[in-house]
Amino acid sequence: MQHxxxxxxxxxxLDGVLAGEAQQRFEGHRAECPAxxxxxxxxxxxxxxxxxxxxxxxxxxxxxxxxxxxxxxVSAAAKVQESRAWLQKLRAAAAPLLQPVLQPRxxxxxxxxxxxISTALSLGGVKLTNVxxxxxxxxxxxxxxxxxxHETTAxxxxxxxxxxxxxxxxxRYRELKNSLPxxxxxxxxxxxxxxxxxNQNRNNSSGDPRHSPDHQQYSRDLRNTVVASNxxxxxxxxxxxxxxxxxxxxxxxxxxxxxxxxxxSRSIG
Amino acid sequence: MDDNQATxxxxxRCVSGDAVAWEELVRLHHRRVYxxxxxxxxxxxxADDLTQEVFIRLFRTLGSYEPGKGSFVTWLTTxxxxxxxxxFRRSRQDRVTDSLDAGLGPEEDSATMADQLASPVPAPDQHxxxxxxxxxxxxxxxxxxxxxxxxxxxxxxxxxxxRDIAQVLKVPEGTVKSRINRGRTELARLLSxxxxxxxxxxxPAPGANAGxxxxxxxxxx
Ligand SMILES: [Zn+2]
Numbered sequence: 001m002q003h004x005x006x007x008x009x010x011x012x013x014l015d016g017v018l019a020g021e022a023q024q025r026f027e028g029h030r031a032e033c034p035a036x037x038x039x040x041x042x043x044x045x046x047x048x049x050x051x052x053x054x055x056x057x058x059x060x061x062x063x064x065x066x067x068x069x070x071x072x073x074v075s076a077a078a079k080v081q082e083s084r085a086w087l088q089k090l091r092a093a094a095a096p097l098l099q100p101v102l103q104p105r106x107x108x109x110x111x112x113x114x115x116x117i118s119t120a121l122s123l124g125g126v127k128l129t130n131v132x133x134x135x136x137x138x139x140x141x142x143x144x145x146x147x148x149x150h151e152t153t154a155x156x157x158x159x160x161x162x163x164x165x166x167x168x169x170x171x172r173y174r175e176l177k178n179s180l181p182x183x184x185x186x187x188x189x190x191x192x193x194x195x196x197x198x199n200q201n202r203n204n205s206s207g208d209p210r211h212s213p214d215h216q217q218y219s220r221d222l223r224n225t226v227v228a229s230n231x232x233x234x235x236x237x238x239x240x241x242x243x244x245x246x247x248x249x250x251x252x253x254x255x256x257x258x259x260x261x262x263x264x265s266r267s268i269g
Numbered sequence: 270m271d272d273n274q275a276t277x278x279x280x281x282r283c284v285s286g287d288a289v290a291w292e293e294l295v296r297l298h299h300r301r302v303y304x305x306x307x308x309x310x311x312x313x314x315x316a317d318d319l320t321q322e323v324f325i326r327l328f329r330t331l332g333s334y335e336p337g338k339g340s341f342v343t344w345l346t347t348x349x350x351x352x353x354x355x356x357f358r359r360s361r362q363d364r365v366t367d368s369l370d371a372g373l374g375p376e377e378d379s380a381t382m383a384d385q386l387a388s389p390v391p392a393p394d395q396h397x398x399x400x401x402x403x404x405x406x407x408x409x410x411x412x413x414x415x416x417x418x419x420x421x422x423x424x425x426x427x428x429x430x431x432r433d434i435a436q437v438l439k440v441p442e443g444t445v446k447s448r449i450n451r452g453r454t455e456l457a458r459l460l461s462x463x464x465x466x467x468x469x470x471x472x473p474a475p476g477a478n479a480g481x482x483x484x485x486x487x488x489x490x
Binding site: 007008010027039042043044045046047050051052053054055056057058063064065066067069071072075076133217 | 287288298300307308320321324369403426446449450452454455458
């Protein structure tokens with residue numbers, strides 16, 4: 001073996017990947033050529049020196065500085081809200097199409113999207129009655145969402161939180177509907193219907209699948225809460241102009257829900 | 270899904286304007302870029318500036334990344350290296366302090382307890398502390414020519430394989446290996462000289478040409 005060939009094989013030898021006949025010839029030359037043997041031991045030492053260098057820690061604020069220099073803000077957190085809202089609008093637009101195959105675990109996302117859309121629409125003066133009521137019916141969304149959280153979370157606290165949210169959503173929806181002049185006429189007509197449904201639920205009659213009594217699927221300890229909430233919201237519904245803004249929508253309470261929704265959105269999107 | 274695929278999906282999200290994906294990409298790769306810059310320039314301050322420059326350039330050119338032409342890490346490393354070469358030409362900073370003790374940076378982590386215990390050198394007062402040792406290696410690295418320095422940084426600190434290094438440096442693999450050999454031997458000679466000086470001053474060297482006290486970490490795997 002020549003010196004040049006020895007040198008060419010040195011990295012492989014130091015990596016421990018030299019084998020068989022090549023390794024034998026390499027070791028043979030190392031034994032008989034002091035210059036190459038010295039070069040080899042120096043290279044091995046240099047490699048070991050370099051291995052003692054631990055990774056250096058960059059300054060803590062470096063990511064923030066890069067973000068400012070590229071997207072103009074320290075963190076993309078604010079933009080998360082933006083993109084999440086956009087995602088929800090997209091989902092809301094697709095909701096009527098997806099409704100038949102919609103899985104319950106998506107329902108709360110849709111409910112949230114529905115909320116933001118309906119708010120936007122009412123601010124823009126658009127009549128909510130033009131929207132397909134069946135696909136966006138808050139009761140459907142709410143029931144699906146509740147069932148989902150009942151199935152996926154064993155903890156009642158979470159369940160209760162989400163329940164609160166959904167009913168706040170539903171009451172907000174009613175307020176919206178009631179605030180629209182065209183829907184005021186239809187409201188009293190739909191009121192008895194709703195009460196009838198509740199009566200059916202209480203009597204454990206499960207006749208019409210469209211009005212399937214979801215209450216029966218609730219855990220026993222939460223049943224009272226559910227009924228109470230439902231009654232509360234329907235009594236508000238019964239008197240549309242009583243105090244529309246009596247229970248102002250609580251943004252602060254919504255925020256943790258929103259972050260939960262965010263994680264759901266991320267996991268499915 | 271392997272790393273390359275995941276990175277490509279992340280890059281695609283960045284290109285479509287997803288700032289969250291961009292922040293994730295920055296978080297995933299800034300340490301690597303910073304370390305290349307720090308070990309090449311020898312200066313924490315320069316590394317800070319250059320790392321930002323690399324990512325600003327990356328942000329502008331991300332759309333031109335093609336996964337078929339190599340891994341994202343290779344692509345990013347090439348970009349970092351080109352910027353370092355520019356920086357080197359601009360500043361001509363081949364003058365490095367003669368004293369190997371001078372480079373004691375705040376970035377060097379002190380030795381972990383495990384390292385201390387694993388060290389075959391028994392008495393702590395005779396043992397050259399890991400922190401000082403690292404500073405010496407770091408300073409010695411700055412004495413290598415840029416060609417040899419970048420080769421050993423990419424191989425021994427960044428753990429790239431020879432083919433990727435050849436792609437980054439745009440030279441054949443044989444040349445890469447030759448530079449790595451020369452970089453390693455030159456570094457060992459610089460350091461053994463320092464250690465012999467230290468030894469004459471009363472601090473024992475870990476052994477002639479034996480490298481640092483823990484030779485088990487690389488030589489014969
Ligand atoms: Zn020889």
